[in-house]
Amino acid sequence: MTGQQGQKATGPVLIVGFVGVTLAAIGEFQPDDSVLYIEEPDVIRKRRVREQLDGVAFVRGLIEWEYHLDGKADEFHNAHPDLAPVAVIPAIEYATPFAARLAERYGLPGSGLGAARILRDKALLRQVSAAAGIANPAAVRVTGPADVRDFQRERGGPVVLKPANRQAAVGVRVIHEPAEAEQAWADCLDQDEGVFVPDRPMERSMLAEQYVEGPEFSVEMLVRDGRTLFVNVTGKQLFPGPHPVERAHTVPAGIPEGLTRTLAGQTERVVRAVGFRDGIVHCEWIVSGGVPYLVECAGRLAGGGIVDTIQLAYPVQLMRSYYAVMKGEEPPGELPRRAKGGAAVRFLATGPGRVRAVHGVEEARRVDGVFLVAVTAEPGDRFTGLRHSWDRAGIVMATADSSAEALRRADAAADRIRIDIEEEA
Numbered sequence: 001m002t003g004q005q006g007q008k009a010t011g012p013v014l015i016v017g018f019v020g021v022t023l024a025a026i027g028e029f030q031p032d033d034s035v036l037y038i039e040e041p042d043v044i045r046k047r048r049v050r051e052q053l054d055g056v057a058f059v060r061g062l063i064e065w066e067y068h069l070d071g072k073a074d075e076f077h078n079a080h081p082d083l084a085p086v087a088v089i090p091a092i093e094y095a096t097p098f099a100a101r102l103a104e105r106y107g108l109p110g111s112g113l114g115a116a117r118i119l120r121d122k123a124l125l126r127q128v129s130a131a132a133g134i135a136n137p138a139a140v141r142v143t144g145p146a147d148v149r150d151f152q153r154e155r156g157g158p159v160v161l162k163p164a165n166r167q168a169a170v171g172v173r174v175i176h177e178p179a180e181a182e183q184a185w186a187d188c189l190d191q192d193e194g195v196f197v198p199d200r201p202m203e204r205s206m207l208a209e210q211y212v213e214g215p216e217f218s219v220e221m222l223v224r225d226g227r228t229l230f231v232n233v234t235g236k237q238l239f240p241g242p243h244p245v246e247r248a249h250t251v252p253a254g255i256p257e258g259l260t261r262t263l264a265g266q267t268e269r270v271v272r273a274v275g276f277r278d279g280i281v282h283c284e285w286i287v288s289g290g291v292p293y294l295v296e297c298a299g300r301l302a303g304g305g306i307v308d309t310i311q312l313a314y315p316v317q318l319m320r321s322y323y324a325v326m327k328g329e330e331p332p333g334e335l336p337r338r339a340k341g342g343a344a345v346r347f348l349a350t351g352p353g354r355v356r357a358v359h360g361v362e363e364a365r366r367v368d369g370v371f372l373v374a375v376t377a378e379p380g381d382r383f384t385g386l387r388h389s390w391d392r393a394g395i396v397m398a399t400a401d402s403s404a405e406a407l408r409r410a411d412a413a414a415d416r417i418r419i420d421i422e423e424e425a
Helices: 020-027 041-047 049-053 072-079 093-106 113-120 122-131 145-155 178-188 257-274 306-313 318-326 361-365 403-415
Strands: 013-016 035-039 059-064 087-090 139-142 159-163 173-175 206-210 216-224 227-238 246-251 279-288 291-298 342-348 353-359 370-375 394-400 418-422
Touching (some): 035 049, 041 049, 049 059, 072 093, 087 318, 093 113, 113 122, 122 139, 173 178, 216 257, 216 318, 227 306, 227 318, 246 306, 257 279, 279 318, 306 318, 306 342, 306 394, 361 370, 361 403, 370 403
Parallel strands (some): 013 035, 035 059
Antiparallel strands (some): 139 206, 159 173, 216 227, 216 279, 227 246, 246 342, 279 291, 342 394, 353 418
């Protein structure tokens, strides 16, 4: 079979985990009939994945597989020994260990299962990276509110209670006083991600960490054979409140060159510490007193519109380059070292209650430099407040000559949007 770009028939790219917003971007470089998606049966049903993939030219098919479970990558390889894929791509956080092991079994580039397992367990990542001399906040595994109170009394000051094995800031809360531990523990055990995860329970593994105050950043780094091919530093802002949910991203971060080099260098140390081989990492940092403290690091593409803003600000074909690395190919063209412009993401949030109406979307789209306004809140939707990233109500993205101006435009557009909420008993 011949693809849309005249390529000869070959094995498929396996994408583990469905992310609908990436379909258009993947379609720009993947030929027809070249991708197989692998997704959990419950998620396929709840998110109507088959319907969303129907008619997408580059999609060859969809395989139902419980990839969250141990041993499932080896089982998949044994069930499909002649599939001959050309790449295995983890599209979401929970797919990274499965994808890493499956790449090993098919003899393809990947992070390596050892690295994927360390990055998926925030407690294990602290242990491994600290041994390599990377600054980490003090942390301890906890099994109940008493452990949290003991840790807080021992360390003094605020602490962060969080799961060691979840995504999207689910179950994360800042605790300022030991008396808050009981209620915070109950709040943080609510880790339901709805349609995004299988119906079966996920193991709970909780951490208490010393709260580190300072500006937050993430480093997106494309890696081949453990060596850096491309690096970007993203600036981050959080919504106020006890749950550290991201409010805005700016690309590039707009910080001194020395701090950019430091954050990139520290991320390279993380890559070496965990033995990450091929792919992309998304490492989050808090800088306090001039020292970058590792928050967490994911072995997959960043979410929250960061990839889109990187591709526009530099510009660079980051996703296409990532897929090339995972296929064992050279990235298309030279990868830039510095951005030529700026881009920003601004998220929308609303209080608890039922959405009565949404206003100002078209007005927001008319703001200079804005290229995306997507409000996910619709009349009738219920919101319970801002506890994690899935609770955000929409996104605005903008470009400009600088990241600061791009954020100003995104803020201006977001300010034009009003979500009317009807409080419920």
